[in-house]
Amino acid sequence: MTARADLARALQRNETSMMRTLFPADTRMARRFGIEVRTVDGTFCMSDRAFPIPLLHRAVGFGTLGEASRRALDRIVRFFALRGLPARVEVAEGVAPASAVRLLERAGFRRETERHLIHVLETSVAPRAPEITGVRVRRAAPATFGKAVRVGFDVGGDLGMLFERASAAHVRAERDRATALVPFAGGRPAGSALLWLSPGVAGLYSGSVFEAYRGRGIQLALIAERIRLGLARRRRIFTSQTEGDNASAHN
Helix, strand or coil: CCHHHHHHHHHHHHHHHHHHHHCCCCHHHHHHHCEEEEEECCEEEEEECCCCCHHHCEEECECCCECCCHHHHHHHHHHHHCCCCCCCEECCCCCCCHHHHHHHHHCCCCCCCCCEEEEEEECCCCCCCCCCCCEEEEECCHHHHHHHHHHHCCCCHHHHHHHHHHHHHHHHHCCCCEEEEEEEECCEECEEEEEEEECCEEEEEEEEECHHHCCCCHHHHHHHHHHHHHHHCCCCEEEEEEECCCHHHHC
């Protein structure tokens, strides 16, 4: 066991504790869209029969939170198969044992081209928030936050409804661990951001800026405010995630 492995597990526990409570938060939506979460031999598994997109369809912690054995992998595959879905397993490269990757490859798994990047900051000082004329970052009511998440991530239809209602129900139910923020520009919502607390770690999730307000530094202001709030709750390790090398990865 190494310090790096301990850190990776702490980050994964932050993410999985958030996911375990987020999309199942609105029980009607969870039943309607077939959302289920389960821990299988230590690995977090989540499925969504209606929307098997990467965010909602994955196993996290294989070889880190859970054991990397053929028995465990067979049980993970069975969890997804019983729900009519192929198994999708995320591996913390450089932390999970190489044997975990070899086991997956021998079982017929193939690598995806898109990379899921984890960003980590350890600090005791809040970064200086940019001063943006007419913009204020405030704690938001659950309904306001839910709508901001849907608009900020430009998700329509039933999936957008799931994002909105689950996000609202989540912050309503998890008041001690979840802090919902919305930047207001000229009094109008302009994005969304969530701070999620787990032991020793503060996770920065649901960060979005509405298209009309991008390029003004709002995302940086949302990051700075969440770090400030996390420090006030005695967290010194902050984490966020991006898909691939996009603009958000450089904030």
